[in-house]
Amino acid sequence: MASKRAQGDCFKSNKNKKKKKLNNCEETAELCSVVQDENVKQAVKEAWSQKSNYTHGDLELDCHPFPHCTIKNFIRSEHFLENVQSELLALNFHVKSNDLYKFQQSVGLRKRTEPHIAGVRSALFTQFRPWLEEVLNVKLEPHVDISCSKYEYTDVLLCHDDELEGRHVAFILYLVPPWQSSDGGFLDLYQTDAHVQPQSIVKSIMPSWNTLVIFEVSPVSYHQVSEVLSREKCRLSLSGWFHRPTPERPPSYVEPLVSRIEHLPRDETILLEWINPLYLDISYQEQIQEKFEECSEIQLKDFLREEKFNQVREALQLAQIQWTRRGPDNKRRYDTACMDNLPECANACWELLRSEAFFLLLSNFTGLRLHYLCPADDDDDDETKDEEAAGASNERREKSEPSIPKCCGELRRWSHGGYTLMHDTTQVEYALDLLLPFCYAEWNAEFGGYTCYIAKEEDEELLTINPEDNSLALVYRDKETLKFVKHINHKSTCDSTSSRFYDFSFVYYE
Template sequence: PAHYNSFEPGRMVFYIKPDFFSESFKTEFRDCYIKKNPSEISKNGTFLKHVPFAFAKFDNFVQLKHEMAEIKDTKKLVQLVEDETEKLPYVPRSNDLFTFSQSCDVINLCPKDNSSEDCKFPLLVGFRTFLLDCVLPWLKDITKIPLYDNKVDLTSSFYKHGDYLLCHDDVLEGRRVAFIWYIVPEDWNGQTDGGELQLFESQPVSDGHKSDDDRNFFPTTISTTIPPKRNMFLFFEVSPRSFHQVTEVLGYSKRISLHGWFHGPSSWTVNNKTVQSIEKISPIHIEEELIYQWINPVYLDFEQITKIRRRFHRTSEIQLSAFINVKKWKELVQCIQSLSAHHWLHCGPPNRRNYYCLSNTHVNDVPDICKQVIRLFKSEAMLVILSDITGIQLHPIALISVDRNVAAISDSKNAGEDAPKSKRVRTDNLVDLTVTSVANSQYSLPYLTEPCLRKLQPGSYTLLSDADMSNQGWRVECLLHIYGHSLKYHNKKTQLQGVNSQSTCNSSCCGQTVYVANSEEDELLTVTPSDNSLTIVYADPDTSSFLKYINHAASRLSTYQNQMAIESNLNHLRSADQISCSNADHTDKDPIQLFDLSVKYFDSRPDPQDSNYLQSDDISETSSCSSLNEVESNMPFTEDCDDDLENDNAVEENKNKQT
């Protein structure tokens, strides 16, 4: 027998299991696939079904064609292919949709002169030849799908613990049939090891089209779950309905597969996804008492706000710890933890987002404390406070209050020792503020999204889309991280001056929000949440953001982090006997739940095409943000903020000289 490492790359060592190649099988399969008679096949290692879309899988698909010196049987052949895949150079890939490692296309492994001497991966090259010379004509015969000859994409993907691939449809011009050949361990268990392929039901978008070939679809519920199996081959026809995902790998075994697409003329039209409108709301008036009941008084203190504004002007983002008064925060946490399932509405579709939000279907059923925090963040008072914190002109009153406080500080210094060291930001003017007065000031208040109180848990995420890249002017994004994220340690002297929201934590288990440039793949900013903190990010149309997939390690890691936070010097915020996340709070049987509130404040400049709606298909998750290190010249800051920054820089330069 020939030595397998010396065979010519084009020589066949693979072939299809004879049971799948017989004429009787192909006839039966063809009738079921095309005529749907019978409606499905499930026998002799074959499974074909048309729900939620046509797919088929074949057990023990690949067989050894010729016995060789080092390959005595099919089992050994598959093992040697696996060995070659493990030697491939894999590139870690991670974005909003997936996290896994992938090789180059196998075509790049083929020797340029087709010689065997330079072929370092002969079996992988041989498998590609097998796909083109054997599998491709076989698929054309049993499905009658028109496929191009000599055209196949083939790569290897390696999923480690925690890796995943979220819901998508594979739709790309030219792709006709997607396929996967699994080479996972023999004892792979989908329930404990994860990594299962899940297929989604779908519904058409109401866009006026009558033909399914021209319609857009969106996924709804999971219809079929297929655990990977060694030497199993699976294929499905790519279409606007072929939504699928790979579940998170829970075990520590290697999940390796060879997969790709056969190409052919598309039977459907690639349409731009329908862009749904987001309703914009106007800010409301609230009672002044609500401000002082909820917001930590430190963030109404002018000197503290000045320091925060300087930091924000440098970085375009900031995270304010202990933003809500502790008493109110504890009441809010206790309330949202006690809410039953009917209070929460699942937010989808899965190709855009997956989490729960507080339902406002029955307004009278929403607890009053939840109504209060929502009203707070949709109020004009919050616009004033955000204006003073960021220096961005969100409200005309803020410009007045800054001038008055500057004068107040100056007067107090001249008044002697009895003068107070700082003045509180003026919010009493909001009580008498009317829409007319704002109109008379020739200043348009920004619009905002309805504040969304979200419940996140393992499996929650949001995804980007082309609609997020639309030019809608700048915006300010706010995330109030309520509970479940653990606490960061801050020195008592500096914790309330605002900290940068980035962290060395690179885990996807804690509900991070990631900002990316539309034209680049690199992450600009990763926001790591902390309990009872408010993250503020200045956003412009050139970047977008998404909630990173929360993996199933969250329940274990957050338990540890919160317990460590309790044991650290954080008793001034909460203690173990109050509302801490102790080991009794989160177990594997009771997955962690994270709670936050998301709201966005948009540029008040009117949209010439639509004065009532913003064109985007995501109301509370994906967004655009500034490039963070190049935005200072574009940010609509108040004039005093520039003076603050100059003074701050002068102080820092002086400190450096002293050092």
């Protein structure tokens, strides 16, 4: 009797395990009828190969600015998709933020066993992939690349082309609540110029529940997710890529180097006129240099004389200044001033930062050789320098002729939507960065607009500089250091007094 009871208990236990396994098994997702229609598939294949548009029911192929296809009601069962949404929202999400994006991403979905997540993954990579292979006339790899992204208020993914080894077709399946244009979060598509650089947004696709968007990854597939402007709604989506060996791409366009200029012949009179007397004191300059050599950066508050700073700040708002949008969007987006029609005081400030006297002052602040009066490094001093500084010194000695200190600079206007990406750092070399901001209220770091320095191949920030009125920032960077200006988000528009700021941005070379 005891033996029989043990067998019965064992059977009950195995039965429960089997039931649990069945509950965790993959749920089957059925794709919409338009994908299963053989005639539609052949029509899409022909249109895609000829780069012509095609529409049938819930499917639309549009080849401008590059071929992309939207399929509404992609999954037949609304109930199934609601369960997918519930399982996704139960996952752990991690904030991802750098120069290019800010959003939340789930843990990896490639091996998730939740029944509806597994079902939609199978629908895409088992059922839909053969359809894609026939439409595009390619053989796609079985590799699964899928994740879940959650965009909330002020989240954004800036302009990029998705090109990365093996990526061939990108897909996005939207799981959003009823969406309006005022909510933002569009998939913006760019047309490109003669240099295959993004020129302008020519189409915006609004997220819509159970809509799949696909496009081929190519040198012209520039797109972005515009900033989400809704404080209540969540832009949830499944996205990833279908893979195949990457075909050979044409060389990327290389922008012309920014022209470097020598100093203007201005004596110390210009320093006495413009700069806070504290910073002209030799003993204080020695303290600044000591701190700078230790940290490779410094911020000098109240740098300009107050009356001069206020004059320039007011002048920067005058209508006579002509501002030009600087791009392209895969590298930067801000306004730069035309130097030909600056107000007199703004032009005088520009000349200050280019003057011979200011080059010498920077030498005194930093110990860099930005003027011929700056003493050369002694051998004893070289022994005490760190490896990076020694490398820079050796590099200078290898030149056949002594270099002439030069600079390049801009007067920039920053407002909602402005940013630079790390691609903007085209001249990767030793240099001294200077920033002199002009704000009209205290700038909140939550708005973005701060300048961030990071080491190559690293995500951790080395230094962040927030725009601060009349605070001169000096940063010495080496070949392994990159910088970007963080995207200025919608929060900056909530207070009209602080919706924009200006800065003089200069780079000095020994």
